[in-house]
Amino acid sequence: MQSMYSGFFTEFYDILHAGLTDVDAYVEFARKFGPDVLELGSGTGRILIPLARAGFRVTGIDSSDDMIARCQVRLALEDEAVRSKATIVRQDVTKFQLGKRFDLIIAPCNMLNHFLEPGLLIRALRNVKRHLKPTGVFILDNGIPDIPYMVDINRVERIAAFEHPLTGTKLIHRCTTTYDFANQLEYNTVHLEEYDEVDNLLREAAYTSTMTYYFPRELRLILEMSGFELFHEQGSLHQDCPIDAGSTEMVFFAR
Template sequence: MRKRRSSSKVMEERLSARDEDAAEWRDEPRRLGVERMKQRNLLYERGTRSHYENAEYYDQAYRRRRADIDFYAEMASRFGGPVLELGAGTGRVSRAIAEQGVEILGIDSSEPMLERAERRRKKMRRAARELLEFAHGDLLELRLGRKFPLVIAPFNVFMHLYDREEFQRAMDTVRAHLAPGGVFVFDVLVPDLRALLRDPDRLYSAGTVSLPRRGRRYKYKESFNYDPIAQVLVITLYFQSLEDPEEILTQTIAHRQFFPAELEAILHYEGFEILERYGDFEREPLLDFAESQVLVTRLGATPYSRSRTSQ
């Protein structure tokens, strides 16, 4: 008769096997893990790009968003120019800053957004138009060889940085372009726990919209899929034609979620001190019901990662 193993023996064997598997993962495929992260980030970036390919729809969707424009224009008046804007998009913020007489350079990686930004720049009055310039550039690699007293990244630009390495490279870009004593101002959303906990298999209705150049109205629905390990929320937008239900268009936005205490720690790690922090663009305090984190920061010390490396 076969002897039955005790439950404690079975547990010991399972724990031993688990430890062996963990050791194998640590010793051999760390490279594989890094490659998987890179592939995941690439998928996020490709998916999100679809949201920025239709620049006309972007302008239509956010045409009523004004509070951040006024806030950043005020920052430009306060700290002076020239200003460097990272993630300029169609120039919503850049135009307002140039209109008040401050020189600004807007950088973006999306050609359709930049083309629309340039068309709109040409329609500005001459004095403002000459203060505004747009250029194509990658936030992670940009090196202009110029310094600016103010660098800004409005409208959740940094939520498109999907891991620590990308955040570090973006902060290197900011650091490379800040003049001595210069200020970096940016905003990201406060994570919305309701959105993070939504059923990923369900579509949530968001009303109807008109899409530019299509002449039709569409049912607009969204799905939410949150990766709690990567802290990335993937939102897929579905547009179904009311005239032809077979016509369904999709866009994807992937947003890295930054919890307030976490973001403060990351900035400290990168050598930036927070001068001011708000919960909206009206300068209300960052409280538990706030939607945004609006931060005014300054380079204050050697980044922790560099200081450790040099020891």
């Protein structure tokens, strides 16, 4: 069984996330707080490469060899001017040591939900703090848990179909999520299948994963316990609006 960031799933990652609209927001944040940027969990370069294209010096850290390899393949297709701006390092977020500090450090797209215990997240964030310049800024964005939706999908298989953008093959993504609401844990079982035009099965893979989820008050306290000063927050990546009952995401800006 593969992991969610290896093999077939690494290839599928870019397809699954193709509709996200967060890249432009992070380019704008880099224009405001850059130019030296560190991305936590840079994966296949979905955000890292556009930042490099925009002229920022960007370092990405990730713990998945397959994700890093895919990022390097994508970077190889870019001009030298872009490649020279990007650095990718295999590191653990809780104990990475890069020997430099950054103007801006970002943790996009629910990256923090990989830290199942608050203590582990605090350890990681204290390390992040050590890599910020004195005037540097840390930005994280996480989805706000939608409890009614989570109750509705609990233990229900969800099936989605995609077309592979390069080959035109059909991809079927099956996911069953089980929630432990008392401990804020999310257990996912995922099966991915690829079919040709006459429905012959070409590839399949499966993985299980455990994630957590955080609420705004928790993350505010965790940031404070990690040594950060929260100086701004908003309920959307794309507009400066308060975090309220209608918000689906939380974006925190800290020093």
